[in-house]
Amino acid sequence: MHTDYSRKAHMSRVKLSRKRTFAAITLVAALGLSACGGSGSSESGNADAAADGQWPLTVTDDAGHEVTIDEAPESIVSTSVTLTGSLLAVDAPVTASGATMPNSPVADDKGFFTQWSDVAEEKDVEALYQGDPDVEAVLAEEPDLIVVSKTGQDSASAIYDQLSDIAPTVVIDYGDKDWQEVTSRLGEITGHEDDAKKVNDEFDARAQEVRESIDAPAQPVTGMVFNEKAKGGGSGASANIWTPDSAQAKLLEEVGFELAEVPEGTAGQGEMGKRADIVEVTGENLSKAVTGESVFLFNANEKTAEAYQKNSLVKSTPAVKNDAVYALGLDSFRLDFYSATNVLDRIEDEFGK
Numbered sequence: 001m002h003t004d005y006s007r008k009a010h011m012s013r014v015k016l017s018r019k020r021t022f023a024a025i026t027l028v029a030a031l032g033l034s035a036c037g038g039s040g041s042s043e044s045g046n047a048d049a050a051a052d053g054q055w056p057l058t059v060t061d062d063a064g065h066e067v068t069i070d071e072a073p074e075s076i077v078s079t080s081v082t083l084t085g086s087l088l089a090v091d092a093p094v095t096a097s098g099a100t101m102p103n104s105p106v107a108d109d110k111g112f113f114t115q116w117s118d119v120a121e122e123k124d125v126e127a128l129y130q131g132d133p134d135v136e137a138v139l140a141e142e143p144d145l146i147v148v149s150k151t152g153q154d155s156a157s158a159i160y161d162q163l164s165d166i167a168p169t170v171v172i173d174y175g176d177k178d179w180q181e182v183t184s185r186l187g188e189i190t191g192h193e194d195d196a197k198k199v200n201d202e203f204d205a206r207a208q209e210v211r212e213s214i215d216a217p218a219q220p221v222t223g224m225v226f227n228e229k230a231k232g233g234g235s236g237a238s239a240n241i242w243t244p245d246s247a248q249a250k251l252l253e254e255v256g257f258e259l260a261e262v263p264e265g266t267a268g269q270g271e272m273g274k275r276a277d278i279v280e281v282t283g284e285n286l287s288k289a290v291t292g293e294s295v296f297l298f299n300a301n302e303k304t305a306e307a308y309q310k311n312s313l314v315k316s317t318p319a320v321k322n323d324a325v326y327a328l329g330l331d332s333f334r335l336d337f338y339s340a341t342n343v344l345d346r347i348e349d350e351f352g353k
Contacts, residue, residue: 062173073145079156080149085116085336092190096126115338151175178247179335207254214351220260222292238282246277260292295319299333
């Protein structure tokens with residue numbers, strides 16, 4: 001059973017002799033359930049009241065601001081294109097959003113991500129700007145709630161004070177939590193908790209359905225984002241391997257896949273610093289770090305998978321020898337309900353019994 005939100009697509013398994021093609025890129029959308037995690041019984045009570053349609057609602061956001069939302073929002077501006085998909089998924093009244101570079105492999109002509117751009121069009125969501133946040137554009141929308149990401153290239157946290165003068169402004173950190181937590185938290189602050197629960201339950205049911213309908217590939221598996229060129233434009237290649245703390249790895253586990261371990265001593269120092277969700281690997285360490293019998297490439301299409309198969313740094317790894325390298329689509333990097341459901345569809349298409 002496929003949901004109304006799904007964008008049916010085909011996953012690509014690249015073979016050296018015969019290719020099944022499929023064409024289909026920070027972070028994963030995600031955030032924490034503050035009402036369930038140490039923010040106090042008062043906040044939890046307010047969240048329960050909001051679910052019953054009782055306002056005002058007071059929350060402590062991920063930047064430590066105590067924010068009071070007087071009434072159920074009717075006009076929400078999202079300054080984070082990463083968070084907009086989750087707002088749309090819970091049917092929150094998003095009227096406008098920041099955007100990314102338009103007409104790219106992952107975005108439409110407005111700069112909205114392809115996995116939910118048609119939903120945004122149906123709901124008449126306006127693209128306010130691409131790139132740096134525009135306070136005047138937000139002000140012109142006359143919102144009654146503004147949503148801001150704490151981190152990432154789409155963060156407007158630097159102008160929080162200006163935005164909070166316009167309307168109640170809630171900061172969400174999507175960098176350390178999974179996309180289903182994003183959905184729950186946004187459902188809470190918008191009064192759409194029931195919709196959020198429905199979305200998460202629907203995804204979990206779909207994941208279980210896929211798990212039961214496939215013949216799993218060779219186990220264990222490695223999930224990663226592969227970069228054909230080294231960072232800084234040097235020679236070689238690099239990869240960010242998803243850890244069990246990442247939303248991407250959790251998705252693989254949810255369909256029954258076992259995660260391969262990354263051996264100690266193979267991680268690089270990395271420009272992104274210490275992170276719980278990825279292990280950064282460069283150069284010759286790739287052959288040591290990629291231990292999975294199968295490899296799943298996120299933020300990847302057929303071309304990426306072909307480049308991976310041909311790269312000399314990984315030619316001796318089990319997955320390349322097994323001809324078991326799979327691309328999960330260009331929309332699989334920034335997970336939300338829409339893109340995560342797309343990934344499930346691709347897994348089912350490839351491994352369905």
